[in-house]
Amino acid sequence: MNRHFIWLPVLTAFFWLGSCTFDTSGLGKINNDNVNNVNNAQCGNGTLETGETCDGTELGGATCLSQGFETGTLACATDCLSLDTSGCQDNPPVCGNGTLETGETCDGTELGGATCLSRGFESGTLACAGDCLAFDTADCQGTAPVCGNDQIEGTETCDGTDLFGETCQSQGFLSGTLACLGDCTGLDTSACSNCGNAQIESGEACDGDNLGGASCTDFGF
Structure with missing residues (x-):
C-alpha cells in the first residue's frame, strides 16, 4: 500500500480537531444579561423586584407592627432600599389626657403655647377641639394687630x-x-x-x- 495513503486519515483528523474549538464569545453576554436582569429593578413602579426592600405601596407584607411599633402607617423609602417608619408610633396619642403627643395639635388645656393672638385674633380665650386635632377659636375676638x-x-x-x-x-x-x-x-x-x-x-x-x-x-x- 502506498504510504501516502496511510497519513491521509491522520492529517484529516488533525485538521478536523483543529477547527472544532469552543466559541465562548457569547457566554459573557449571557452572563451580563443575567446580571442586568437582577440589577435593573425599577424603583417606583409599585412592583417588588429583586434587590428592592419595597416599592411604593408594595411593602412585602411589612407593617408598623412587624417593625416593632404599636401603630401608624409604614411607607417605603424613595430609593426602594429600606422601609420608612417615620409614620409609625410606639404608643398612639390619647386625646383628653392633657398631654400634647405626636399626632395631636393640642390636648385639653395644653395648647403648645398657642393663643388667640398667635392664631390671628386680637383677644379672647383659645381652646382645643374635642378630637385634639385642631384649635377651637370660638371664644377669640377681633383681628390681631x-x-x-x-x-x-x-x-x-x-x-x-x-x-x-x-x-x-x-x-x-x-x-x-x-x-x-x-x-x-x-x-x-x-x-x-x-x-x-x-x-x-x-x-x-x-x-x-x-x-x-x-x-x-x-x-x-
Missing part, C-alpha cells in the same frame, strides 16, 4: 413710623430720632441723645464746655 404696617393696632405701642406722637424730647432726651422696636411692643430710644446739657453721659466724650478734663496737650498739641 399687624406689626409693620405703620398703623398702631390693638396692643401695639407703636408701629413703624407711627409713634403715637412720641419723640425723643417727650421721652426726656434733648435731641435725636425716636423709633419703634421691631416687634411694635415699645419705643427705641437708642438714637436719642442728651448732648448739650453740659453733662458727660454714656456714649459721650464731652458735652458743651465739659471736656472731662481733656486739653489740647492730650492730643499732642
Whole structure:
C-alpha cells in the first residue's frame, strides 16, 4: 500500500480537531444579561423586584407592627432600599389626657403655647377641639394687630413710623430720632441723645464746655 495513503486519515483528523474549538464569545453576554436582569429593578413602579426592600405601596407584607411599633402607617423609602417608619408610633396619642403627643395639635388645656393672638385674633380665650386635632377659636375676638404696617393696632405701642406722637424730647432726651422696636411692643430710644446739657453721659466724650478734663496737650498739641 502506498504510504501516502496511510497519513491521509491522520492529517484529516488533525485538521478536523483543529477547527472544532469552543466559541465562548457569547457566554459573557449571557452572563451580563443575567446580571442586568437582577440589577435593573425599577424603583417606583409599585412592583417588588429583586434587590428592592419595597416599592411604593408594595411593602412585602411589612407593617408598623412587624417593625416593632404599636401603630401608624409604614411607607417605603424613595430609593426602594429600606422601609420608612417615620409614620409609625410606639404608643398612639390619647386625646383628653392633657398631654400634647405626636399626632395631636393640642390636648385639653395644653395648647403648645398657642393663643388667640398667635392664631390671628386680637383677644379672647383659645381652646382645643374635642378630637385634639385642631384649635377651637370660638371664644377669640377681633383681628390681631399687624406689626409693620405703620398703623398702631390693638396692643401695639407703636408701629413703624407711627409713634403715637412720641419723640425723643417727650421721652426726656434733648435731641435725636425716636423709633419703634421691631416687634411694635415699645419705643427705641437708642438714637436719642442728651448732648448739650453740659453733662458727660454714656456714649459721650464731652458735652458743651465739659471736656472731662481733656486739653489740647492730650492730643499732642
